[in-house]
Amino acid sequence: MSIHTRLFAPAIALLFCHAASAQSTLLQGKKSGEQVYKSVCMACHETGVAHAPKVGDRAAWAPLIAEGQHVLTGHAWVGVRAMPARGGSNESSLAEFARAVAHMARNSGGDWKDPDAKLLRQIASEADKRLVKSIKEQQAMQRELHALVKAAK
Numbered sequence: 001m002s003i004h005t006r007l008f009a010p011a012i013a014l015l016f017c018h019a020a021s022a023q024s025t026l027l028q029g030k031k032s033g034e035q036v037y038k039s040v041c042m043a044c045h046e047t048g049v050a051h052a053p054k055v056g057d058r059a060a061w062a063p064l065i066a067e068g069q070h071v072l073t074g075h076a077w078v079g080v081r082a083m084p085a086r087g088g089s090n091e092s093s094l095a096e097f098a099r100a101v102a103h104m105a106r107n108s109g110g111d112w113k114d115p116d117a118k119l120l121r122q123i124a125s126e127a128d129k130r131l132v133k134s135i136k137e138q139q140a141m142q143r144e145l146h147a148l149v150k151a152a153k
């Protein structure tokens with residue numbers, strides 16, 4: 001074994017491990033939807049703070065459920081109007097957050113299951129589309145601000 005192989009083999013093995021674990025991380029997180037709901041979401045969704053759709057209110061949830069699980073979950077993760085991104089807590093993984101949404105939908109007239117890796121990919125893609133949109137909006141706002149400052153010199 002050359003000195004190079006000896007030096008780089010562990011590094012390469014590490015890289016492969018990293019790639020393998022990166023693939024399985026979409027499902028990471030052991031908290032159930034109910035646990036996340038109780039610790040994070042309940043504060044607003046039990047009472048309907050700022051018009052948050054109340055869990056158990058089938059009429060409020062019917063149009064949300066009709067959007068589809070990947071769309072609704074992706075949008076909620078990024079944040080919707082008064083709904084803060086990730087419910088205002090960075091402690092849950094995407095999978096855990098998605099389980100909380102499924103738990104809420106199940107208790108509000110839907111039959112959503114905890115998402116598998118395939119559905120989580122669709123949720124991530126939907127969230128990504130929303131992020132691209134809001135990044136563009138923020139960049140436009142920044143350009144406007146810069147133009148304002150420049151004109152005021």
Ligand code: HEC
Pocket residue numbers: 036037040041042043044045049050051052053064072073075076080081082083084086087088097100101
């Ligand atoms: C600080 C209060 C607050 C917390 C905490 C909160 N939400 Fe919300 N949520 C809202 C409000 C307000 C809305 C309604 C937003 C609107 O339609 O204007 C909302 C809407 C939603 C919607 C519907 C989104 C849509 O596209 O209309 C989902 C799904 C949701 N929340 C899931 C969650 C989950 C899951 C958690 C916990 C991880 C959570 N929320 C925590 C306030 C909260």
